[in-house]
Amino acid sequence: MNWKNRSICFALLGLTVGFHLHARHASDLAWALLVLQFFIGPQLQYVHGCLAANPRRAEVRNMLLDGFGFGFGAWAAGLGFPLWISFAMFIATSVNLIAFASWKGWASALVAMGLGVIAVACVQPLSFQPDTGMWATGLCMFTLMLFLTVFAQDAFLRASKLYQQRAQTRQQLTEIQALKDLLAEQATRDPLTGLFNRRMLDQKLPQLMQQCATRGTSLAVMLLDMDRFKEVNDTYGHAAGDHLLLALSHHLMQYNRSQDMVFRYGGDEFLVLFPDTALEVAQDRAQQLCEAFAHLPRRLEQQTLHGTLSCGLASFPAHGQDVQTLLQHTDEALYQAKATGRNKVVVYGAQAIHTDSIVEPSAAQA
Numbered sequence: 001m002n003w004k005n006r007s008i009c010f011a012l013l014g015l016t017v018g019f020h021l022h023a024r025h026a027s028d029l030a031w032a033l034l035v036l037q038f039f040i041g042p043q044l045q046y047v048h049g050c051l052a053a054n055p056r057r058a059e060v061r062n063m064l065l066d067g068f069g070f071g072f073g074a075w076a077a078g079l080g081f082p083l084w085i086s087f088a089m090f091i092a093t094s095v096n097l098i099a100f101a102s103w104k105g106w107a108s109a110l111v112a113m114g115l116g117v118i119a120v121a122c123v124q125p126l127s128f129q130p131d132t133g134m135w136a137t138g139l140c141m142f143t144l145m146l147f148l149t150v151f152a153q154d155a156f157l158r159a160s161k162l163y164q165q166r167a168q169t170r171q172q173l174t175e176i177q178a179l180k181d182l183l184a185e186q187a188t189r190d191p192l193t194g195l196f197n198r199r200m201l202d203q204k205l206p207q208l209m210q211q212c213a214t215r216g217t218s219l220a221v222m223l224l225d226m227d228r229f230k231e232v233n234d235t236y237g238h239a240a241g242d243h244l245l246l247a248l249s250h251h252l253m254q255y256n257r258s259q260d261m262v263f264r265y266g267g268d269e270f271l272v273l274f275p276d277t278a279l280e281v282a283q284d285r286a287q288q289l290c291e292a293f294a295h296l297p298r299r300l301e302q303q304t305l306h307g308t309l310s311c312g313l314a315s316f317p318a319h320g321q322d323v324q325t326l327l328q329h330t331d332e333a334l335y336q337a338k339a340t341g342r343n344k345v346v347v348y349g350a351q352a353i354h355t356d357s358i359v360e361p362s363a364a365q366a
Ligand SMILES: Nc1nc2c(ncn2[C@@H]2O[C@H](COP(=O)(O)OP(=O)(O)OP(=O)(O)O)[C@@H](O)[C@H]2O)c(=O)[nH]1
Pocket: 192, 225, 226, 227, 228, 229, 230, 231, 233, 237, 238, 239, 240, 241, 242, 245, 266, 267, 268, 338, 342
């Protein structure tokens, strides 16, 4: 309970006990104790709580002290257990401590109050005078009601805050998950073309090989490389080179069947996987793809860029039964295409086939 609510509830309880003391013509000592416990005490406890290294523990200590002090000890037992006052004090102490430590708190409230009774019993015989006057009873009921209301309101505010925090945490978790998904997606994509990168190839190729092996089909692997691409960069600049790379990636995606997968293998090299595809079919597709690309003029500002492609083809399981061998043989086929004049499709272990395309060099007419 906060300082304001605590001060008000204590003042009202002090007033209640005051009415009772007045009716009984209490001694000056009783009045002094009353002022000390109900009016000065909460302020001292507040200061103590603020200065404490562990405010929560200090608050529990304060409540136990309350239980001992105003509970059965100094007031309830000392005054002969006035019914309403004792009841209100017991409820207040119990509820406070239960809120902090559940049933353990309730037990400690009982112990604190019991010690209070024992303390009184040590100095005077215990008596039982349950009646209180109308004012004391009425004020006591009002105080108890106010205390419980304030307590419930406090609980409501804390629960609302907790609910809000949970909602925020859920929202943050959703955002973190979205970011994680985005990062995972970005980690598998080439930033320039948006195509899958080599990391993704490392995941997908073994899966597709396994899939084709299970189905008894073949997987064709095509490795493409732009011919004399360095000249494009050198002649027209890096941006023009990027432009051509993007054009090629769009072209590959257009020629792509839904089951095929296109990867940027690195630099000006692209790799296409044709699952469940016979080598001859893949070869035809490669042929068409390269020819179409070579005939496709791409305008960049004042220039028209042309590019031809060299292409190596290999097939699983015929040309390699593991990832490394298959890629190595595809690369060798591409190397052969380059070595034997570029602008052609070469199947691993077979004769090169010239692409019916424009004349090299690959780039450039204004
Ligand atoms: N514009 C651009 N150029 C790149 C990029 N990545 C690599 N390159 C360039 O691509 C060129 C690749 O050249 P190579 O494949 O080695 O040689 P080439 O000129 O294509 O000749 P051949 O392959 O033998 O026909 C290099 O000049 C790289 O700097 C890129 O993202 N953008």
